[in-house]
Amino acid sequence: MSGRLVIRIPPATAYAGLVRAAASALAARLDFTYDQIMDLHIAVDEICSRLLATTAAPTALEVVLEARDGALVVHARAEGSARPDRPFLNEWSERILRSVVDRFTVEQRDGSTTVRLDVARAGR
Amino acid sequence: MTEAGERRAVDRAQLKEQFRRYRETGDQDLRTALIEAHLGLVEYLARRFAGRGEQLDDLVQVGTIGLLKAVDRFEPHREVEFSTYATPTIVGELKRHFRDRGWAVRVPRRLQELSLQVSKVVARLSQDRGRSPTVAEIALEAGATEDEVLEALDSAHAYSLISLDAPATDEGGPLHETLGSEDEMLDVLEHRASLAPMLKRLPARERHLLYLRFFKGLTQSEIARELSISQMHVSRLLTRTLAQLRDELTDEGS
Numbered sequence: 001m002s003g004r005l006v007i008r009i010p011p012a013t014a015y016a017g018l019v020r021a022a023a024s025a026l027a028a029r030l031d032f033t034y035d036q037i038m039d040l041h042i043a044v045d046e047i048c049s050r051l052l053a054t055t056a057a058p059t060a061l062e063v064v065l066e067a068r069d070g071a072l073v074v075h076a077r078a079e080g081s082a083r084p085d086r087p088f089l090n091e092w093s094e095r096i097l098r099s100v101v102d103r104f105t106v107e108q109r110d111g112s113t114t115v116r117l118d119v120a121r122a123g124r
Numbered sequence: 125m126t127e128a129g130e131r132r133a134v135d136r137a138q139l140k141e142q143f144r145r146y147r148e149t150g151d152q153d154l155r156t157a158l159i160e161a162h163l164g165l166v167e168y169l170a171r172r173f174a175g176r177g178e179q180l181d182d183l184v185q186v187g188t189i190g191l192l193k194a195v196d197r198f199e200p201h202r203e204v205e206f207s208t209y210a211t212p213t214i215v216g217e218l219k220r221h222f223r224d225r226g227w228a229v230r231v232p233r234r235l236q237e238l239s240l241q242v243s244k245v246v247a248r249l250s251q252d253r254g255r256s257p258t259v260a261e262i263a264l265e266a267g268a269t270e271d272e273v274l275e276a277l278d279s280a281h282a283y284s285l286i287s288l289d290a291p292a293t294d295e296g297g298p299l300h301e302t303l304g305s306e307d308e309m310l311d312v313l314e315h316r317a318s319l320a321p322m323l324k325r326l327p328a329r330e331r332h333l334l335y336l337r338f339f340k341g342l343t344q345s346e347i348a349r350e351l352s353i354s355q356m357h358v359s360r361l362l363t364r365t366l367a368q369l370r371d372e373l374t375d376e377g378s
Contacts, residue, residue, distance in 0.1 A: 021278050024277060034344075034345070036256070037277055038344050092319055092373070
């Protein structure tokens with residue numbers, strides 16, 4: 001199956017729950033396992049909170065969830081400029097993300113940070 | 125006024141008089157009588173909190189603490205019935221009890237039961253199949269819809285559900301045998317001045333969970349097996365601990 005969801009939330013971690021719920025709904029359609037869905041929750045929490053903590057006066061968070069050939073791709077971006085004094089990744093968040101998703105990339109685009117996560121359906 | 129109405133008015137007047145005398149004299153027999161006269165109110169209120177994983181008897185005891193406070197503080201000259209005055213105190217005591225135990229009163233019972241059931245099903249299916257189950261498989265086994273299962277999984281993030289299937293206290297057991305290995309985690313993070321002390325402050329079990337998941341690379345199901353707790357509980361503990369660390373790190377501006 002394929003599908004694409006675009007979510008825009010106010011700049012507060014309290015709204016990350018909406019992203020988690022959408023991500024797990026899509027992951028369930030992709031036949032992800034319990035372990036993968038719970039890890040996805042951790043990943044979503046981490047990128048939302050890091051984006052908010054490292055963006056100066058963010059106005060919104062935009063998260064795009066895409067189902068592609070048995071994989072879930074998450075793009076997340078905070079609206080606002082990335083703070084030069086606070087890098088998106090620190091050793092801890094890097095370690096967390098590396099443990100819970102297959103692949104992640106962090107890019108600076110037009111002064112704001114964009115994160116991409118990739119998770120494929122577990123082979124059974 | 126009807127007969128019953130008259131009787132209630134007399135009762136109310138008597139009650140007020142008893143409270144007035146208790147206030148004046150501090151007579152302990154009178155106090156006991158006043159408490160006993162209102163145990164029905166405590167039980168009535170405690171019943172509203174039953175079915176949230178606590179025995180009614182225990183709840184009545186908790187509510188009675190609220191009643192004792194209300195009896196000692198009630199000012200009989202005020203134009204308010206004692207039961208009206210005591211109700212929020214008793215309810216407050218019951219709510220505090222749930223809060224202290226990590227339960228939030230607002231979590232619907234249906235969701236608590238569903239979470240518990242999903243938790244059991246996840247454990248059973250993981251064991252039977254030797255791998256983590258999908259949502260569709262959990263739903264089929266639990267006799268629930270996929271949406272309901274997702275709701276239960278999402279609820280793992282509600283702090284309020286943390287003590288659903290295991291005590292949130294620190295515990296001994298196999299954990300302590302492997303604690304030495306966590307030095308590796310602390311070493312890696314040592315140069316990150318703020319994080320290592322935060323990790324050291326965590327309860328042993330939470331620190332060990334982080335180590336197993338993010339340093340040893342065990343899956344949540346593998347951790348559940350290793351620590352003999354449910355997968356749902358592992359998810360809750362991980363989520364809570366990560367949120368706690370995140371808050372502390374953000375406070376420090378990193």
